[in-house]
Amino acid sequence: MRERLTKERVVDAAIAVADHDGLDAISMRRVGEQLDVQAMALYRHVSNKEELVNSMVERVAARFSVPRTDVGWKDALRASGIAAYAVLKAHPWASAPLASRAHVGPERLRYIDAVLDRLREGGLSVQLAHFALHAYDGHVMGSMYRQARDEDEADAGAEVAALRAGELSAQYPRIAESMTEAVHDDDAEFELILDLILDGFDRLARVGLSRS
């Protein structure tokens, strides 16, 4: 009845749990349950929980598509950034480990190398490309990290609730203004800042960063 366990099935099951209930819901017992197996059986396929999580993250990173080489570097990186953002939207729990750079595996390296290559081709020095990678990557992973927590916990806190209700607007007038007048469109915001980063580094590259 029960299929034989494989590492692939273990990681799949863990991803299903995380997609449903978040990364904190991952426990060896819970993943085992998902597979109709005792927690201890998982240790045949992953050496410990950390390796399981790393494998889950790698699986997500494997879905990041490398920037195209047949269009301009900014267009290519813009598109690959938006694509990675979309992948993360489907697996928001992966944002935290990805943003924190805990364990960088081969899939991640493949992606990073391709991004660096585009940046270099865009005329950025090795030094500037290194900075640009961190700005780009930090923005892509970091944006989803912030959003993930904004949603999944309704743990807004008493103050934010009061703000939303219109109280405290005297105490924090600019926040009140922002909450009532600004459009809160995470996707538009993501793209605007992404462009700002790419254009900013383009400008720096063209000015020529002599020190490097």
Next chain:
Amino acid sequence: MRERLTKERVVDAAIAVADHDGLDAISMRRVGEQLDVQAMALYRHVSNKEELVNSMVERVAARFSVPRTDVGWKDALRASGIAAYAVLKAHPWASAPLASRAHVGPERLRYIDAVLDRLREGGLSVQLAHFALHAYDGHVMGSMYRQARDEDEADAGAEVAALRAGELSAQYPRIAESMTEAVHDDDAEFELILDLILDGFDRLARVGLSRS
């Protein structure tokens, strides 16, 4: 002998533990031990672990100094960003909760309101200031979040170790180039990207973002 417990002492002890061993080392039993008290005694002063962590984060946020109002907005925000970054460097465990926007308390709101005020004064529309806040805040909190994990775990992974050893440089040539030729100066990187963000939004404000 033992001083009476107060919420302040509980939070102080927890911060000491986190400064020493990271956020994951925080447990009610461990914090109790630090205070020569059973874990259960802490529940007199915090309603649960989540509230304890929120209080720890608020204490760090209390040390963020608001941007000055007697200099230009970009200089002011540049300085306050660097100051916040320095505070986080002393308490890197706070970066994760701050970057994720889990629980925003009064100290955080005070800081955010002041940043928004400077941005508005710089001529940014409500909409643009809202985006700029996220870019600015995400960069400040996010940079330290990445660095925190880069260091505290020597869990670099087999691949990164191999890269450092010069192997795999054929497979990931751009990463190899970056590792050998680029200067890895986190502070300089932080400031360059901070400037890029501030200058970018300044430019957008001056061009006039008609939609908003």
Next chain:
DNA sequence: ACCTGAACACCGTTCAAGT
């Protein structure tokens, strides 16, 4: 060869009991 049961040292948290 593959999975399980029992066990160990941890968690957060509740609640009745001690002083």
Next chain:
DNA sequence: ACCTGAACACCGTTCAAGT
């Protein structure tokens, strides 16, 4: 009023045992 002990339902992980 303030702290503790015992307990409950969880963790990750080890190891000997079962099939």
